[in-house]
Amino acid sequence: MIVLVDTDVLIDLALDRAPHSDRASGLFDALESRLGTGFVAWHSISNFYYLVAPSRGRESARTLLVDLAKFIEVSPTTTESLLFAAGLNMKDFEDAMQVAAAAACRADVIATRNLRDYAKAPVRAARPEAIVDELQS
Numbered sequence: 001m002i003v004l005v006d007t008d009v010l011i012d013l014a015l016d017r018a019p020h021s022d023r024a025s026g027l028f029d030a031l032e033s034r035l036g037t038g039f040v041a042w043h044s045i046s047n048f049y050y051l052v053a054p055s056r057g058r059e060s061a062r063t064l065l066v067d068l069a070k071f072i073e074v075s076p077t078t079t080e081s082l083l084f085a086a087g088l089n090m091k092d093f094e095d096a097m098q099v100a101a102a103a104a105c106r107a108d109v110i111a112t113r114n115l116r117d118y119a120k121a122p123v124r125a126a127r128p129e130a131i132v133d134e135l136q137s
Contacts, residue, residue, distance in 0.1 A: 006112035027128035041101030
């Protein structure tokens with residue numbers, strides 16, 4: 001299974017946001033164990049760094065990104081991906097960009113806590129713990 005990890009799940013892990021951090025950690029553990037293939041959107045990395053560096057420090061935020069890059073890939077998006085996102089009937093453009101990144105890496109699912117905003121997405125969205133259950137079955 002190919003999983004695109006939304007920014008909220010990355011930040012849950014990095015900032016240890018309870019109760020979500022345990023669920024995010026479970027997903028990253030499963031992806032690190034190669035039960036699935038993990039991707040993130042390119043723009044998630046800058047959003048992550050901007051939100052995490054003030055709390056964890058710049059070096060710690062970079063180190064975490066480098067560690068994740070050992071088993072999480074960056075989705076190969078292009079100008080075509082941007083145009084695809086712009087054409088989606090979604091309220092939040094950042095979420096549409098996540099969908100475009102998911103389509104670009106042929107993701108089966110987007111791991112997010114924000115299911116409501118992905119209701120009209122052409123790629124299925126699920127909570128991290130549900131994806132872990134699928135990967136382990």
